[in-house]
Amino acid sequence: MGILSWIILGLIAGFIASKIVNKTGSGMMMDIALGVIGAIVGGFLASFLGIGGVTGVNIGSIIIAVIGAVVVLLVYRAVTSRA
Numbered sequence: 001m002g003i004l005s006w007i008i009l010g011l012i013a014g015f016i017a018s019k020i021v022n023k024t025g026s027g028m029m030m031d032i033a034l035g036v037i038g039a040i041v042g043g044f045l046a047s048f049l050g051i052g053g054v055t056g057v058n059i060g061s062i063i064i065a066v067i068g069a070v071v072v073l074l075v076y077r078a079v080t081s082r083a
Contacts, residue, residue, distance in 0.1 A: 005056060005057050006036055006039065007032060007036070008057055009035065009036070009039050009057050009061060009062065010031075010032045010033070010034075010035030010036030010037075010038070010039055010065070010069075011028070011031060011032045011035055012035065012057075012062055012065070012066075013035035013036075013038050013039055013042075013062060013065035013066045013068070013069040014030070014031030014032055014033070014034045014035025014036075014069050015031050015035070016062075016066045016069070017031075017034065017035065017038060017066050017069035017070045017072075017073050018031055018034070018073065020066075020070055021070055021073045021074060021077065022073075022077070034069055034072050034076065035065060035069045037068075037072050038065055038066070038067075038068035038069025038070070038071065038072040038073070039061070039064070039065035039068055041068035041069075041071060041072055042064040042065050042066070042067050042068020042069065042071070043061075043064060043065070043068065044068075045064075045067075045068060045071075046064045051064070052064070
């Protein structure tokens with residue numbers, strides 16, 4: 001998967017995860033960053049559980065990336081709210 005695909009997937013996943021967790025976006029760059037990190041985390045967790053991984057910009061990968069981005073966003077909010 002190319003860098004452009006990761007950015008597109010990250011933007012989609014980060015935007016959806018931001019809407020799920022805090023109802024507002026965190027800004028385009030933060031949404032992309034959290035989405036890409038979430039896609040990596042989600043892909044790792046899905047592979048670990050034997051579900052599959054992030055294989056491209058498709059529905060399954062977006063769902064996995066959104067789940068990972070929600071996890072990353074919850075951790076990010078927990079860390080930044082304590083600081």
